Amino acid sequence: MNKNILYGPPPVHPLDDGTGGEQLYKCISRYAQIPGCIALTNAHTKENILYKDLLDLTCRLAESLKKYGITTDSTIAVCSENSLQYFIPVIAALYIGAATAAVNNKYNERELINCLNLSKPTLIFCSTETWPKVRQVKEKLNFTKKVIILDNKDNSDSAQSLEDFIFDYCDKDFNVRQFKPNTFNRDEHVALILNSSGSSGLPKGVMLTHKNLAVRFSHCKDPVFGNQISPGTAILTVIPFHHGFGMFTTLGYFTCGFQIVLMHTFEEHLFLQSLQDYKVQSTLLVPTLMTFFAKSPLVDKFYLPHLQEIASGGAPLSREIGQAVAQRFKLKSIRQGYGLTETTSAILLTPEGETVPGSTGKVVPFFAAKVVDNATGRILGPNQVGELCFKGDMNMKGYCNDIEATNAIIDKEGWLHSGDLGYYNENEHFFIIDRIKSVIKYKGYQVAPAELEGILLTHPSIMDAGVTGIPDEQAGEVPAACVVVKPGRNLTEENVINYVSSQVSSTKRLRGGVRFIDNIPKGSTVCLPWYYENSTVYISNTNKDSPSEQNQMMKNYNLVDFSI
Ligand SMILES: Nc1ncnc2c1ncn2[C@@H]1O[C@H](COP(=O)(O)OP(=O)(O)OP(=O)(O)O)[C@@H](O)[C@H]1O
Numbered sequence: 001m002n003k004n005i006l007y008g009p010p011p012v013h014p015l016d017d018g019t020g021g022e023q024l025y026k027c028i029s030r031y032a033q034i035p036g037c038i039a040l041t042n043a044h045t046k047e048n049i050l051y052k053d054l055l056d057l058t059c060r061l062a063e064s065l066k067k068y069g070i071t072t073d074s075t076i077a078v079c080s081e082n083s084l085q086y087f088i089p090v091i092a093a094l095y096i097g098a099a100t101a102a103v104n105n106k107y108n109e110r111e112l113i114n115c116l117n118l119s120k121p122t123l124i125f126c127s128t129e130t131w132p133k134v135r136q137v138k139e140k141l142n143f144t145k146k147v148i149i150l151d152n153k154d155n156s157d158s159a160q161s162l163e164d165f166i167f168d169y170c171d172k173d174f175n176v177r178q179f180k181p182n183t184f185n186r187d188e189h190v191a192l193i194l195n196s197s198g199s200s201g202l203p204k205g206v207m208l209t210h211k212n213l214a215v216r217f218s219h220c221k222d223p224v225f226g227n228q229i230s231p232g233t234a235i236l237t238v239i240p241f242h243h244g245f246g247m248f249t250t251l252g253y254f255t256c257g258f259q260i261v262l263m264h265t266f267e268e269h270l271f272l273q274s275l276q277d278y279k280v281q282s283t284l285l286v287p288t289l290m291t292f293f294a295k296s297p298l299v300d301k302f303y304l305p306h307l308q309e310i311a312s313g314g315a316p317l318s319r320e321i322g323q324a325v326a327q328r329f330k331l332k333s334i335r336q337g338y339g340l341t342e343t344t345s346a347i348l349l350t351p352e353g354e355t356v357p358g359s360t361g362k363v364v365p366f367f368a369a370k371v372v373d374n375a376t377g378r379i380l381g382p383n384q385v386g387e388l389c390f391k392g393d394m395n396m397k398g399y400c401n402d403i404e405a406t407n408a409i410i411d412k413e414g415w416l417h418s419g420d421l422g423y424y425n426e427n428e429h430f431f432i433i434d435r436i437k438s439v440i441k442y443k444g445y446q447v448a449p450a451e452l453e454g455i456l457l458t459h460p461s462i463m464d465a466g467v468t469g470i471p472d473e474q475a476g477e478v479p480a481a482c483v484v485v486k487p488g489r490n491l492t493e494e495n496v497i498n499y500v501s502s503q504v505s506s507t508k509r510l511r512g513g514v515r516f517i518d519n520i521p522k523g524s525t526v527c528l529p530w531y532y533e534n535s536t537v538y539i540s541n542t543n544k545d546s547p548s549e550q551n552q553m554m555k556n557y558n559l560v561d562f563s564i
């Protein structure tokens with residue numbers, strides 16, 4: 001056994017038996033018996049769904065799907081913004097063992113066609129908002145037989161409402177208590193097909209099994225790695241449900257009996273008001289929003305004594321921003337999680353009572369991690385920087401119809417190569433530096449844009465910042481910054497360069513200079529930003545409407561802008 005391979009601790013409770021669907025059914029049935037126990041609340045409309053209704057609807061839909069002809073070999077798709085109904089088809093499909101492809105509701109037609117061609121769903125569940133786009137796409141797909149609109153009571157010309165579908169296919173005398181989820185081999189059976197963010201080319205379909213889901217559920221109720229709150233208490237989430245981060249945190253909340261207060265679009269005032277009104281104990285954020293709150297004075301206007309935990313994940317969070325947000329919300333610290341779509345959910349998590357500023361936490365149960373030297377493949381020890389690799393029971397089954405890409409990321413021994421650069425310290429706490437691909441090479445030294453962005457964001461006159469490498473004949477690349485100055489403040493290029501130089505070693509100085517711009521096109525180092533494009537926080541300055549095109553824009557933008 002290599003001492004430099006780190007193993008997660010043994011789980012506090014053994015892994016529960018059964019498929020992901022069977023486990024969800026058991027939990028939801030239990031909470032359905034508690035009178036008035038709320039499963040979901042839409043923060044925008046204030047509408048609720050009780051656990052009792054969730055049980056009823058998911059069982060009826062599961063029965064309808066079976067009658068319609070959906071089997072354990074079928075695939076359905078869900079394409080919707082976060083909503084009260086989002087999880088009804090997801091959970092119903094999990095009960096019967098049909099795979100669900102959760103597709104990004106912000107995709108344009110071309111991207112939708114690309115990803116639906118991977119999963120080939122028989123049915124698509126969409127929302128009133130995504131229906132016009134889905135309608136266009138369906139005409140070009142011969143495998144999709146029907147579209148069902150989740151949040152509309154009326155049937156449209158060529159789509160059916162959820163209510164009507166259930167009315168048509170579920171017997172009128174159907175008794176929910178007689179429903180039983182299907183049993184099958186959870187190790188092999190695909191539960192969900194998700195798309196990674198697509199920051200490195202067209203998104204691939206990531207196949208996750210019922211076993212992957214069962215392991216995630218075990219983490220959710222783990223007293224060390226799970227949420228430290230009890231059933232009935234409220235969680236606020238704005239993380240997109242179709243993304244692994246939103247999908248598996250939320251499915252986990254159902255197993256814990258939490259009241260899930262959801263938002264489909266980030267609005268600062270509503271977010272804070274909801275924290276206060278629903279006495280929210282735990283909330284999830286991405287670093288883009290953490291930066292926003294670190295600088296938002298509105299937080300102080302709310303009374304938030306119930307808030308116990310803010311968790312961040314999805315992209316690098318600088319120590320400074322984490323601490324600033326913790327202070328603003330009067331919390332001891334921020335909880336972090338790190339994961340990839342390919343690892344189902346977080347595989348590094350802050351253990352209870354063990355927060356280390358800037359760290360993403362420790363390896364979760366049922367997982368192993370190692371840090372590998374990029375050049376030699378040698379396994380490194382504590383405090384040595386290399387590529388993070390993971391092996392365990394939440395690693396994906398593989399990419400949909402792409403064995404080549406699967407073999408490129410998971411090696412023959414089962415190690416998944418994350419593409420991220422990082423290290424662990426002597427206490428086995430992990431620190432993520434940046435993606436290998438975005439690291440700037442200055443005279444062979446590695447400079448992480450995420451680190452410099454973190455420093456720039458601590459400047460009182462800087463509202464937002466992005467760092468990139470620009471080609472340089474002598475050094476290879478030099479770090480350069482795009483900076484958005486706060487309204488009413490003045491800042492010179494020299495101020496910015498000196499501010500960074502005073503805090504970093506010589507190799508990391510902004511030798512490529514500084515550009516002042518109106519807003520930052522978000523790219524690969526700042527994950528998930530496009531979900532907030534309609535929000536009051538970030539208004540994209542591109543007219544492209546898709547994430548991957550925006551990322552492309554980011555790269556082009558930097559190259560064009562800095563080569564002038
Ligand atoms: N806590 C975290 N700190 C730093 N980076 C994180 C954290 N959580 C996630 N990440 C980043 O997000 C990546 C996983 O993102 P995701 O699976 O959504 O798709 P992607 O890697 O952006 O897209 P693609 O794989 O299609 O290029 C990780 O590899 C890592 O770079």
Ligand SMILES: O=C(O)[C@H]1CSC(c2nc3ccc(O)cc3s2)=N1
Nearest residue numbers: 244245311313314337339340341346
């Ligand atoms: O389980 C939690 O409480 C948290 C806190 S942050 C977190 C996750 N972060 C990521 C990042 C990427 C991803 O694909 C999944 C997760 S889960 N999970």
Ligand SMILES: [Mg+2]
Nearest residue numbers: 196197340419
């Ligand atoms: Mg990735």
